[in-house]
Amino acid sequence: MRQAAPLPSVEVMTSSPVAVVTGASRGLGRALADALAVAGYTVIVDARDSLALEAAAAAIRARHDLPLRSVLAIPGDIADPAHRADLAAAGADLGGVSLLVNNAGTLGASPLPALADYPVGDLRAALEVNVIAPVALTQLVLPDLRTTGGAVLSVTSDAAVEAYAGWGGYGAAKAALEQACNVLAAEEPAVRVWRVDPGDMRTQMHQEAFPGEDISDRPTPEAVVPAFLRLIRERMPSGRYRAAELMPAPVAETPVVETPVVETTATAEASS
Amino acid sequence: MTTAIEPVPVAFELRPELEAHEPPEARGTGRDDVRLLVSRTAGGDVSEHAFADLPDLLLPGDLVVVNNSATVPAAVAVRSTLAEAGPLTVHFSTAMPSGEWLVELRSGSAPATTPVKGGSPGLRLELPGGAVLTLAGRFSGRLWLARLSTAVIPYLLRHGQPIRYSYVPQPWPTEAYQTVFATLPGSAEMPSAARPFTPQIVTRLVSRGVSVAPITLHTGVSSLEGGENPYPESYDVPAVTARLVNLTRRSGGRVIAAGTTVVRALESAALADGPAADGPVAPSAGWTSHVVTRDTGVAVVDGLLTGLHEPLSTHLWMLAAFADGALLNRCYQVAAAGGYRWHEFGDVHLLLP
Numbered sequence: 001m002r003q004a005a006p007l008p009s010v011e012v013m014t015s016s017p018v019a020v021v022t023g024a025s026r027g028l029g030r031a032l033a034d035a036l037a038v039a040g041y042t043v044i045v046d047a048r049d050s051l052a053l054e055a056a057a058a059a060i061r062a063r064h065d066l067p068l069r070s071v072l073a074i075p076g077d078i079a080d081p082a083h084r085a086d087l088a089a090a091g092a093d094l095g096g097v098s099l100l101v102n103n104a105g106t107l108g109a110s111p112l113p114a115l116a117d118y119p120v121g122d123l124r125a126a127l128e129v130n131v132i133a134p135v136a137l138t139q140l141v142l143p144d145l146r147t148t149g150g151a152v153l154s155v156t157s158d159a160a161v162e163a164y165a166g167w168g169g170y171g172a173a174k175a176a177l178e179q180a181c182n183v184l185a186a187e188e189p190a191v192r193v194w195r196v197d198p199g200d201m202r203t204q205m206h207q208e209a210f211p212g213e214d215i216s217d218r219p220t221p222e223a224v225v226p227a228f229l230r231l232i233r234e235r236m237p238s239g240r241y242r243a244a245e246l247m248p249a250p251v252a253e254t255p256v257v258e259t260p261v262v263e264t265t266a267t268a269e270a271s272s
Numbered sequence: 273m274t275t276a277i278e279p280v281p282v283a284f285e286l287r288p289e290l291e292a293h294e295p296p297e298a299r300g301t302g303r304d305d306v307r308l309l310v311s312r313t314a315g316g317d318v319s320e321h322a323f324a325d326l327p328d329l330l331l332p333g334d335l336v337v338v339n340n341s342a343t344v345p346a347a348v349a350v351r352s353t354l355a356e357a358g359p360l361t362v363h364f365s366t367a368m369p370s371g372e373w374l375v376e377l378r379s380g381s382a383p384a385t386t387p388v389k390g391g392s393p394g395l396r397l398e399l400p401g402g403a404v405l406t407l408a409g410r411f412s413g414r415l416w417l418a419r420l421s422t423a424v425i426p427y428l429l430r431h432g433q434p435i436r437y438s439y440v441p442q443p444w445p446t447e448a449y450q451t452v453f454a455t456l457p458g459s460a461e462m463p464s465a466a467r468p469f470t471p472q473i474v475t476r477l478v479s480r481g482v483s484v485a486p487i488t489l490h491t492g493v494s495s496l497e498g499g500e501n502p503y504p505e506s507y508d509v510p511a512v513t514a515r516l517v518n519l520t521r522r523s524g525g526r527v528i529a530a531g532t533t534v535v536r537a538l539e540s541a542a543l544a545d546g547p548a549a550d551g552p553v554a555p556s557a558g559w560t561s562h563v564v565t566r567d568t569g570v571a572v573v574d575g576l577l578t579g580l581h582e583p584l585s586t587h588l589w590m591l592a593a594f595a596d597g598a599l600l601n602r603c604y605q606v607a608a609a610g611g612y613r614w615h616e617f618g619d620v621h622l623l624l625p
Binding site: 055074075089094 | 342344401402422423425426427429430431446447455456457
């Protein structure tokens with residue numbers, strides 16, 4: 001009944017790639033950290049709520065039976081320069097960051113106010129967290145990314161390009177982040193710079209944007225993770241992507257009954 | 273400041289052959305392949321079992337409370353040296369509310385380290401990976417309050433080795449220092465009483481009607497000198513566990529602590545935030561300085577599963593809250609005469625009412 005349980009050999013420093021995922025205590029950040037840990041990355045995760053972050057890290061490790069050092073929780077506020085330095089130092093210490101996921105973000109004021117009434121302090125805070133912090137963190141890990149041939153993935157939103165009433169603060173911040181990524185891609189040819197719109201998801205942030213609304217029809221963050229993994233695995237060119245267009249296509253099923261091919265003439269679809 | 277606690281008169285000699293020098297898995301068997309000494313305080317009888325007998329020794333309705341703290345590799349070799357001490361090893365013991373850590377400086381490298389008397393406030397020690405440890409002040413005879421230049425636990429997971437003393441000659445991976453319940457990293461040394469549990473044994477407990485509930489208590493270093501009082505440790509008794517403890521007590525079941533850390537956490541919760549509406553224990557978290565002894569007694573824990581402890585160790589103070597000196601003496605004589613094995617990889621002892 002009792003099986004011999006061979007002991008793992010004493011750990012040696014492995015050369016697993018290192019990822020930093022910000023805002024990883026829940027939602028998309030947590031789902032991405034989970035997938036990257038499974039893919040063999042050592043994942044440094046950050047969030048302000050240290051208990052929630054530690055619990056998320058513990059859950060990821062337990063789910064996949066991963067060792068403690070596979071997911072390193074470093075709690076803190078991404079807007080705090082000392083915390084950003086800590087994240088970068090931990091990454092360098094592990095052999096260098098090869099993937100930075102700028103996922104942490106804030107909606108700003110909730111419910112979303114019109115720009116006419118947007119509290120300027122909230123606007124400044126939204127820009128600090130959504131633009132300054134990820135750009136500053138990217139600066140710190142760029143030396144690593146250049147040597148590892150790494151990538152920066154910044155999570156954006158369609159609010160960066162569409163004019164949704166109430167989304168002026170968040171949208172303007174995401175637009176600024178996008179353009180920073182766009183320019184960074186031109187300046188850093190050795191590094192991939194992706195900005196990805198994940199689409200609407202069933203997350204706390206989305207719920208805060210639509211307080212009281214039933215958002216259970218939105219896909220879970222886990223459902224869009226394959227799109228991100230494809231980007232990383234195929235090391236696709238720098239640029240802007242929507243998760244929906246990156247999703248691996250479902251395998252086409254062979255129809256059981258062959259439908260007769262009907263010759264059709266060119267239709268009105270061809271017009272305009 | 274600290275009141276001296278009377279040593280528990282448990283007289284035995286810890287001969288080298290009584291020390292467990294490696295995990296039981298090294299013998300090619302399971303982690304549950306250890307012996308279980310059982311003492312019952314009501315009748316004063318002592319019996320000998322295998323750990324795998326545990327589910328049959330407990331009763332349906334009993335609650336086993338376990339510590340889900342995971343062991344971090346808390347020993348770090350230091351580059352810079354104190355002139356008088358030679359190479360140093362730092363043992364990170366306990367996170368303090370201030371963000372500082374209690375650390376112990378030891379001379380030499382694992383496993384042959386010995387306590388260092390030196391050090392002074394403001395001393396900066398260069399650690400691997402560019403981190404700097406600054407001593408803030410002395411906390412106790414051998415512990416310093418210190419601040420590391422980076423987040424401590426992620427740092428230890430990158431650069432630390434499990435703390436090891438001279439009776440464990442070979443290094444073992446951090447995984448060898450985890451119990452099956454280990455979830456939240458933070459212990460400097462393994463909460464080792466639960467080390468023999470396997471998923472199969474937990475399943476057998478559940479099937480028998482024995483419940484299992486977690487607390488978190490991050491253990492500090494164990495290397496206290498005889499007579500040195502335990503220092504504060506951080507703990508968390510979650511609401512679900514507080515409720516289950518109270519329910520078990522109301523229902524006539526017994527609360528069995530899997531380890532001295534569990535006793536400390538539950539008894540601290542009863543003192544700090546209890547009683548609750550449904551019983552003596554309320555959800556509670558923080559740092560505890562509570563030391564359970566014969567004099568304090570125990571308010572909520574009925575039984576204790578624990579390792580075998582060194583003569584004069586502070587853990588024996590706690591055991592005296594469960595059993596009188598005569599019974600403890602008899603247990604330790606049986607264990608010593610029977611070749612039981614001491615320390616974190618060794619045999620275990622169950623004290624039941």
